[in-house]
Amino acid sequence: MTMTDTPTTMSRLGRLMVDRPLLPLIGLLIVLVAVLAILNPGVLSMFWASNTLKIAIPLAMLAACQTMTMLTGGIDLSVGTAATISAYLTATLAPLIGVPPAIAIALASAVLIGLVNGFGIAICRVHPLIMTLGTALIATGCLLVYQRYVIATGVLIPDALLWLGTGRTFGLPNSLALFIPFAILIIWAQRRSGFGRLLYAIGANEAAARLSGVRVWQVHLTLYTISSLIAGITGLLYLGQIKTASLSLALPLDLPSVAAAVIGGTSIFGGRGGYGGTIVGALILTVLTSMLTLMQIPEGGRRILFGLIILAVTALFIRLTERN
Amino acid sequence: MKRWIDANTWTLGLAVLLAILLVSTKLIQPDFGASGLDSLARAALPFALATVGMAIVVLAGGIDLSIAAMMAVASVTGAVLMEGASDGQSVLIVLGVLLLGLAMGAINGLLITVSKVPDIVVTLAMLFVWQGVALLILNAPGGGAAPWLRALSAGGIPGIDWLPRAVVFLAIITALIWVPIRRSKLGLRLYAIGSDPLAAFRSGVPVGQTRIIAYALCGLFAALGGLSVTMSTGIGEPIPGPYLLASVAAVVLGGVVLGGGRGGILGPILAVFILRTVRMDLTLLSVDPNVAAIIEGTIMVAVVMFGAVLATRGHKT
Numbered sequence: 001m002t003m004t005d006t007p008t009t010m011s012r013l014g015r016l017m018v019d020r021p022l023l024p025l026i027g028l029l030i031v032l033v034a035v036l037a038i039l040n041p042g043v044l045s046m047f048w049a050s051n052t053l054k055i056a057i058p059l060a061m062l063a064a065c066q067t068m069t070m071l072t073g074g075i076d077l078s079v080g081t082a083a084t085i086s087a088y089l090t091a092t093l094a095p096l097i098g099v100p101p102a103i104a105i106a107l108a109s110a111v112l113i114g115l116v117n118g119f120g121i122a123i124c125r126v127h128p129l130i131m132t133l134g135t136a137l138i139a140t141g142c143l144l145v146y147q148r149y150v151i152a153t154g155v156l157i158p159d160a161l162l163w164l165g166t167g168r169t170f171g172l173p174n175s176l177a178l179f180i181p182f183a184i185l186i187i188w189a190q191r192r193s194g195f196g197r198l199l200y201a202i203g204a205n206e207a208a209a210r211l212s213g214v215r216v217w218q219v220h221l222t223l224y225t226i227s228s229l230i231a232g233i234t235g236l237l238y239l240g241q242i243k244t245a246s247l248s249l250a251l252p253l254d255l256p257s258v259a260a261a262v263i264g265g266t267s268i269f270g271g272r273g274g275y276g277g278t279i280v281g282a283l284i285l286t287v288l289t290s291m292l293t294l295m296q297i298p299e300g301g302r303r304i305l306f307g308l309i310i311l312a313v314t315a316l317f318i319r320l321t322e323r324n
Numbered sequence: 325m326k327r328w329i330d331a332n333t334w335t336l337g338l339a340v341l342l343a344i345l346l347v348s349t350k351l352i353q354p355d356f357g358a359s360g361l362d363s364l365a366r367a368a369l370p371f372a373l374a375t376v377g378m379a380i381v382v383l384a385g386g387i388d389l390s391i392a393a394m395m396a397v398a399s400v401t402g403a404v405l406m407e408g409a410s411d412g413q414s415v416l417i418v419l420g421v422l423l424l425g426l427a428m429g430a431i432n433g434l435l436i437t438v439s440k441v442p443d444i445v446v447t448l449a450m451l452f453v454w455q456g457v458a459l460l461i462l463n464a465p466g467g468g469a470a471p472w473l474r475a476l477s478a479g480g481i482p483g484i485d486w487l488p489r490a491v492v493f494l495a496i497i498t499a500l501i502w503v504p505i506r507r508s509k510l511g512l513r514l515y516a517i518g519s520d521p522l523a524a525f526r527s528g529v530p531v532g533q534t535r536i537i538a539y540a541l542c543g544l545f546a547a548l549g550g551l552s553v554t555m556s557t558g559i560g561e562p563i564p565g566p567y568l569l570a571s572v573a574a575v576v577l578g579g580v581v582l583g584g585g586r587g588g589i590l591g592p593i594l595a596v597f598i599l600r601t602v603r604m605d606l607t608l609l610s611v612d613p614n615v616a617a618i619i620e621g622t623i624m625v626a627v628v629m630f631g632a633v634l635a636t637r638g639h640k641t
Contacts, residue, residue, distance in 0.1 A: 075448075120625065120628075120629050120632075124632050125632045125636045126629050126632040127632070129389070129448065131625070131628070131629075133569055134569055134624060134628065135625065137617075137621045137625075138618055138621040138625065141614055141617040141618035141621055144614040145615055148612070148614065268445050269442070269445075299456075300456040300458070300459030300460035300463075302456070303456030304456035304457060305456075306452050307449045307450060307451070307452030307455075307456065308449070308453060311435065311439070311445075311446060311449035311450070314445055314449070315440075315441050318439065318440055318441055
């Protein structure tokens with residue numbers, strides 16, 4: 001990590017800090033793939049690569065929520081729940097009212113979760129972690145009640161989502177058709193749009209941002225709403241990929257999405273990081289998970305590893321910035 | 325006397341609220357009596373112990389998000405070891421689990437002090453670690469509990485039938501651990517680092533050491549909470565219950581300021597019983613349990629929101 005201390009190069013420095021983590025991360029990814037190839041020769045193929053991409057995409061999309069909220073020093077632990085609810089609503093409502101209205105209702109409920117989060121965080125100033133955990137708890141309760149009263153007409157997974165989730169074109173997963181524009185949009189929004197710069201400004205120094213006229217509460221409210229909307233869209237994609245509607249569909253992705261953003265170089269205290277690193281972080285986690293599965297490490301071991309990774313990366317970051 | 329009342333208005337208010345809730349429970353369900361109180365107390369016990377642990381850390385200016393996961397570790401460790409163990413062995417096992425709790429909490433505190441990473445991030449990471457440990461020890465609910473342990477919290481006290489054993493257990497445990505600490509230098513230090521760590525440091529308080537002790541105590545209470553889960557169900561639960569949010573909500577409702585330094589232990593305990601009584605009343609009113617969970621979650625989130633608004637106000641003035 002090199003840092004210059006002349007304020008005139010601040011904007012360049014910002015770019016540098018966003019771009020720099022990519023190189024070592026891609027290096028790490030290549031090393032992991034090489035280790036995987038040594039452990040299990042013959043695993044590497046076009047099919048494997050496309051499968052890894054397919055698995056990494058929902059994770060990378062949920063990690064976008066974490067990246068954006070973490071840029072302001074927050075976190076969104078309700079993304080798994082929002083994704084699950086949107087998937088479950090789509091699958092159960094589609095046979096009743098048709099696919100487009102079902103998807104509309106599903107995304108609307110995801111947005112509702114985001115609005116509640118935003119209200120608590122922006123206006124009541126609850127810590128994002130506690131607030132999103134709380135809404136996740138309430139939303140899960142609502143899902144259970146809904147599941148009990150839903151008319152048992154079976155489950156329908158829209159064909160378009162199946163195509164998107166499981167289909168392949170020229171050996172590449174179709175979900176890339178959703179993901180590539182999504183990633184470009186997010187990266188553009190973070191680097192170039194006013195909203196993106198506000199996220200960095202609030203994360204770097206909230207008081208300074210407030211004093212320079214930023215309406216922090218509006219940014220927070222918008223941010224958490226967008227975050228839940230992204231989670232809802234991810235839920236739709238994930239539904240097409242997993243092909244079953246369960247009450248805990250995307251919940252196991254909650255924690256890896258935080259880990260992906262942290263590994264990708266986004267600081268959990270805000271103000272530093274970017275989506276490019278997060279995408280590589282999600283790929284690293286996916287390769288790592290398939291490696292751990294290959295080595296038959298159980299679920300518990302994986303969670304311990306994720307926790308330790310988050311801790312180590314954050315501690316390393318603190319060490320680095322303190323020295324400067 | 326008047327000063328005492330002034331200093332404890334919030335706690336007294338909570339006690340009155342609890343009394344009103346209990347009376348209204350009696351009105352909803354005329355045969356509510358000793359057995360009802362007993363089941364209420366038994367359901368509240370793990371929540372109350374988790375809340376005491378959380379309250380100590382919050383008083384010292386921190387927060388421990390890994391509390392529910394530590395409870396799960398304690399619960400499964402106890403249950404796995406106790407399956408088929410004799411009474412004598414199980415006493416040792418219980419002591420071992422309590423030591424394990426102290427150790428887990430101390431690790432949390434040590435990591436916060438040494439790495440200088442904020443408590444909320446460290447304990448979030450450790451939440452995942454302890455969850456993983458619990459899953460490694462026991463993959464699905466199972467194990468067993470010694471019969472004497474199960475008898476500790478079930479039923480009333482001989483002679484005073486209406487007083488649930490779980491309440492007495494809670495009172496004795498909390499009094500044994502907390503009262504000596506509160507009265508000693510350590511208690512003063514805990515409050516000192518909670519209200520202003522810098523001022524505490526300059527007046528010679530070993531801030532890091534006190535913080536580690538606060539987290540270790542939280543771990544100890546988490547272990548007690550985990551054991552009480554095993555106590556009431558007879559098995560170990562590797563998936564943590566909703567104790568994190570519930571304990572934070574009870575701490576806030578109990579009059580402890582998030583950010584530290586102000587509040588006591590009795591308030592949060594009363595708050596736990598208030599929240600549990602509301603839950604029980606909803607069940608007695610034959611509200612769908614899932615709907616009751618939603619209402620309960622909403623109450624807890626509202627309490628935390630209210631607390632946050634108060635904390636911001638207090639910060640500004």
